[in-house]
Amino acid sequence: MPDRTEIDALIELMARLPGLGPRSARRAVLHLIRKRALLLQPLADAMQAVASTARECLNCGNVGTADICPICADEKRGNGQLCVVEDVADLWAMERSGVFKGRYHVLGGTLSALDSVGPEELRIPQMVTRIDAESVTEVILALNATVDGQTTAHYIADQLEHRVALSSLAQGVPIGGELDYLDDGTITAALNARKRL
Numbered sequence: 001m002p003d004r005t006e007i008d009a010l011i012e013l014m015a016r017l018p019g020l021g022p023r024s025a026r027r028a029v030l031h032l033i034r035k036r037a038l039l040l041q042p043l044a045d046a047m048q049a050v051a052s053t054a055r056e057c058l059n060c061g062n063v064g065t066a067d068i069c070p071i072c073a074d075e076k077r078g079n080g081q082l083c084v085v086e087d088v089a090d091l092w093a094m095e096r097s098g099v100f101k102g103r104y105h106v107l108g109g110t111l112s113a114l115d116s117v118g119p120e121e122l123r124i125p126q127m128v129t130r131i132d133a134e135s136v137t138e139v140i141l142a143l144n145a146t147v148d149g150q151t152t153a154h155y156i157a158d159q160l161e162h163r164v165a166l167s168s169l170a171q172g173v174p175i176g177g178e179l180d181y182l183d184d185g186t187i188t189a190a191l192n193a194r195k196r197l
Contacts, residue, residue, distance in 0.1 A: 014029055060072050060091075077103050080135060084127060087108065089179075090179040093182065099187070105130060107122045131164055137165060140169070142179065166197040
């Protein structure tokens with residue numbers, strides 16, 4: 001039997017990706033090998049390019065190729081609204097809807113006592129600093145409707161009470177739902193029907 005050390009290593013790495021288990025990773029790797037010229041080499045090149053150029057925005061935590069992302073750099077978006085999301089996938093989902101015209105802040109997760117994630121492990125202190133520095137008048141908490149998401153929303157609301165207007169996404173986001181899995185219409189309805197906290 002031929003030596004499959006590199007192939008097995010690739011399968012093991014692919015199996016660590018969200019949504020892929022060992023079997024799905026094995027099928028994906030075998031498909032890539034069969035389509036080496038069409039898929040495998042371009043994928044390897046694209047991954048190398050992303051590995052060398054991708055970085056987090058120093059301001060909001062978005063992912064791009066510059067130190068300051070285009071959203072933060074756009075002066076038109078400095079309208080006093082700051083939309084707080086858990087991760088970059090949520091920011092991209094909100095942006096995909098095309099409804100929100102302010103700026104974002106990516107927390108990098110949610111508070112979780114079980115996982116020992118406190119406010120200092122998230123980007124909450126940076127958010128508070130931005131609120132003053134950018135003359136933010138409204139913070140929109142667009143956190144996932146999970147227990148940890150709601151706990152994080154309440155913590156932030158307590159920290160920002162009497163400092164800025166606070167609102168959260170309303171109807172359209174189901175309990176237990178995650179923004180990245182919602183369609184554009186649902187996100188639009190939730191953002192437009194946000195409520196004060």
